[in-house]
Amino acid sequence: MASSTSSTQSQSPLEEEGPFFSDFGITTSGGLYAKNNPFQRSGPTDAMERIALANDDLYMRVDLPGVPKEKSFYFLDSNNNNVFFGGLAPKQYQKEHDQEREYGGFHGLRCGCCKVTKLHATFTNGVLRMILSKTESKKNFCPTVPHKLVDPIGIASSHEVKPDYAVKNPFQTKGPIESFGAKKVKEGYYVRVDMPGVAEENVSVGVEDGRVFFSGKSRKESEHEESGRTYLGSFGPIDVDKLGKIKSDVKDGVLTMLIPQKGEE
Incomplete structure (x- = not known):
C-alpha cells in the first residue's frame, strides 16, 4: 500500500467552530493510508x-x-x-x-x-x-x-458508527474511539494524537504559517515486524500573535499538546 504526499482537510471533533486537523495521509487512490489513524503515513496499518x-x-x-x-x-x-x-x-x-x-x-x-x-x-x-x-x-x-x-x-463493546477516520480499535471497550481529538479549554486548545509505538525523543512539534505541525516516527521493535511507522499532521489555523509556548508531551504512544492563546478565558 503506497502513500503519497497529498493532503486533505477535515473538521476535527471540536465542541465549537475553530481550528481543525488537516494534512491527512492520503494514498494515490484517494483513500486514507490507515483508516484507524489519518495521520499515519507509512508502516503496518490497523490496531x-x-x-x-x-x-x-x-x-x-x-x-x-x-x-x-x-x-x-x-x-x-x-x-x-x-x-x-x-x-x-x-x-x-x-x-x-x-x-x-x-x-x-x-x-x-x-x-x-x-x-x-x-x-x-x-x-x-x-x-x-x-x-x-x-x-x-x-x-x-x-x-x-x-x-x-x-x-x-x-471483548464486547458498543459504539455508534463513525466516519472512516474513526475506525475503532477492535479491542477498545470504553472511551473516545477517534485516534485524535481537540478541546477548547481555558488556556487555548488541548490536542491529542495517537502515535502508538512512538517514543518521546522521536516526536517533533512546530509552528508554520499559522498551523501547528506534528510528526513522529517509531522504529522497528521486533525482527518479525516489516518496519516502523511514521505520522504527520497539523492543527490550525492559530493566531500566532496570541500564541504562547506550546506544551507538548508524549506518553505511552500518545502525543498531547496544550496550545495556549493569550487572552483566552
Whole structure:
C-alpha cells in the first residue's frame, strides 16, 4: 500500500467552530493510508498485526495507545487455551476535558488437543507485542479441527458508527474511539494524537504559517515486524500573535499538546 504526499482537510471533533486537523495521509487512490489513524503515513496499518512464524509460533502486535505498562495486562487462562490482554488508558489532561479508555481482548486455540505452552510479551510506548508457542497434547485427540490459533476476539463493546477516520480499535471497550481529538479549554486548545509505538525523543512539534505541525516516527521493535511507522499532521489555523509556548508531551504512544492563546478565558 503506497502513500503519497497529498493532503486533505477535515473538521476535527471540536465542541465549537475553530481550528481543525488537516494534512491527512492520503494514498494515490484517494483513500486514507490507515483508516484507524489519518495521520499515519507509512508502516503496518490497523490496531493489530499477526504473523505466523516458521516454527508454528504466532507473533502478535496490539496497539493500546495511552495505556502505561503498569496498567496493561496479559495472561494465559488456567487451561492454557487462551491469552487475555488489555489495559486502562487514564485521562491525559484535566478531568473535564478528557476521558479514559479501556481495552480488552483474547486470542486462543480452536482445537481441544493443544495448549499454549509459552507466552513471551513486551509492552512499550502503548504497543503490546506477544509471541505465542503451542504444543499438541497427547491426552486429547481431535483430528478434524485445525491445530491453529483462532482470530483475536475483542471483548464486547458498543459504539455508534463513525466516519472512516474513526475506525475503532477492535479491542477498545470504553472511551473516545477517534485516534485524535481537540478541546477548547481555558488556556487555548488541548490536542491529542495517537502515535502508538512512538517514543518521546522521536516526536517533533512546530509552528508554520499559522498551523501547528506534528510528526513522529517509531522504529522497528521486533525482527518479525516489516518496519516502523511514521505520522504527520497539523492543527490550525492559530493566531500566532496570541500564541504562547506550546506544551507538548508524549506518553505511552500518545502525543498531547496544550496550545495556549493569550487572552483566552
